[in-house]
Amino acid sequence: MALNFRNSHVTAWRIPLSYAAGALIVGFTVPRLAYSILPGYVSTISVNAAIGIYSAVASGMIALTGIVFSLTFVMVQFSATAYSPRLVLWIARDPVMSHSMGVFTATFLYALAALAWVDRGGSGRVPLSGTVFVIVLLIVSVIMFIFLTQRVGMLQVNRMLIFTADQGRKIIENLYPPLDTPPSQALAEIAQSPCLQTLLHHGQPRIIQEVDIPALVQIATRNGYAIELVVSVGDAAVEATPILRVFGVGTPVPEDSLRAAIRLGGERTFQQDPKYAIRLLVDIAIKALSPAINDPTTAVQALDQIEDLLIRLGRRRLEIGSFCDAARNLRLLIGFPTWDDFLSLAFDEIRFYGATSIQVMRRMKALVNGLISILPEERQPVLRHWQERLQLTVARSFPDQEDKLEASAEDRQGLGSTRRRMERS
Numbered sequence: 191m192a193l194n195f196r197n198s199h200v201t202a203w204r205i206p207l208s209y210a211a212g213a214l215i216v217g218f219t220v221p222r223l224a225y226s227i228l229p230g231y232v233s234t235i236s237v238n239a240a241i242g243i244y245s246a247v248a249s250g251m252i253a254l255t256g257i258v259f260s261l262t263f264v265m266v267q268f269s270a271t272a273y274s275p276r277l278v279l280w281i282a283r284d285p286v287m288s289h290s291m292g293v294f295t296a297t298f299l300y301a302l303a304a305l306a307w308v309d310r311g312g313s314g315r316v317p318l319s320g321t322v323f324v325i326v327l328l329i330v331s332v333i334m335f336i337f338l339t340q341r342v343g344m345l346q347v348n349r350m351l352i353f354t355a356d357q358g359r360k361i362i363e364n365l366y367p368p369l370d371t372p373p374s375q376a377l378a379e380i381a382q383s384p385c386l387q388t389l390l391h392h393g394q395p396r397i398i399q400e401v402d403i404p405a406l407v408q409i410a411t412r413n414g415y416a417i418e419l420v421v422s423v424g425d426a427a428v429e430a431t432p433i434l435r436v437f438g439v440g441t442p443v444p445e446d447s448l449r450a451a452i453r454l455g456g457e458r459t460f461q462q463d464p465k466y467a468i469r470l471l472v473d474i475a476i477k478a479l480s481p482a483i484n485d486p487t488t489a490v491q492a493l494d495q496i497e498d499l500l501i502r503l504g505r506r507r508l509e510i511g512s513f514c515d516a517a518r519n520l521r522l523l524i525g526f527p528t529w530d531d532f533l534s535l536a537f538d539e540i541r542f543y544g545a546t547s548i549q550v551m552r553r554m555k556a557l558v559n560g561l562i563s564i565l566p567e568e569r570q571p572v573l574r575h576w577q578e579r580l581q582l583t584v585a586r587s588f589p590d591q592e593d594k595l596e597a598s599a600e601d602r603q604g605l606g607s608t609r610r611r612m613e614r615s
Contacts, residue, residue: 290335386415387435405447415436555581
């Protein structure tokens with residue numbers, strides 16, 4: 191099982207800043223080197239023409255940068271309104287956005303820096319290096335602008351659903367082993383040892399984003415202790431919230447080493463949080479089912495992606511919370527969601543808000559019945575429970591008998607073609 195712990199990540203503002211710094215460095219050093227090493231390499235453009243070109247490039251890039259900022263703002267606002275406010279951060283973090291802003295800023299600053307070398311000292315010369323770099327930056331700016339406009343197509347609902355589900359597919363692949371993998375067997379249990387130490391959170395409310403599992407196992411093994419993570423990845427930690435407990439007899443572990451293994455942040459991430467992708471898909475579905483939007487087809491499309499994630503989860507070993515040392519002594523215990531937890535997250539809210547939608551009910555019945563026919567026997571009991579709950583929801587939500595029969599049918603498109611005979615309540 192591969193668990194990657196990221197100590198830091200490049201924030202969006204650093205990318206344009208790096209481009210700007212690079213443009214200023216190149217703009218003030220390359221022409222100087224060109225004057226010293228290659229004094230004969232000058233452009234045939236006249237001084238007045240070069241000044242006009244550089245000035246036009248600089249002023250045009252400012253306008254283009256404003257367009258990029260406006261486009262980014264519109265994309266972020268649209269995604270927050272139409273889909274989920276939790277998707278805003280992932281749209282804003284699109285690297286094309288940051289790199290586009292950086293390229294446009296670099297072109298603007300380099301054009302200004304190149305102006306300083308035109309007719310420098312009354313020489314009447316225009317450095318060839320400045321002209322070449324400006325042309326290259328203009329071409330790159332046009333390419334980045336094309337990529338940026340293509341990003342608007344990402345706002346299509348199907349692409350947003352695919353993007354969100356792709357994040358879930360990646361974490362499922364990396365986090366969970368195949369279903370035939372036996373669960374870890376520990377020779378000792380945490381409950382047999384006294385609680386030596388409790389690590390509390392202090393400061394502003396933060397989200398548990400990631401846990402450095404190898405580091406915590408190493409700390410526990412080195413000291414002969416066992417560690418239990420009280421919170422789960424994705425939980426909010428407020429003042430005095432217990433984060434973890436250390437079990438054993440001896441000297442307490444330095445808190446700095448324990449805190450270094452827990453990454454906190456301002457929002458949930460997909461890393462080590464397999465429920466987050468389903469959470470976002472459910473958010474999109476229930477927003478589409480709100481009376482203000484009333485778009486059950488989008489909810490059906492979200493259920494398509496949710497079904498794929500549940501199939502992948504159902505074929506994986508979900509009991510991965512126990513981590514042992516080489517001697518099979520239990521060293522770390524982390525709470526991960528169970529199969530029941532995933533199904534409750536995927537079905538409960540959509541079932542509640544879509545209870546009066548024939549289209550949603552038909553799609554959900556097809557989803558549950560499809561999972562029953564595909565997944566192994568150990569996943570069946572909970573699925574059959576949800577099969578009964580869906581039928582009870584249909585019986586309660588549709589007083590008209592004909593509507594009740596329509597909503598009881600299994601249909602993968604919601605309102606496409608019935609795949610099974612209608613079930614009478």
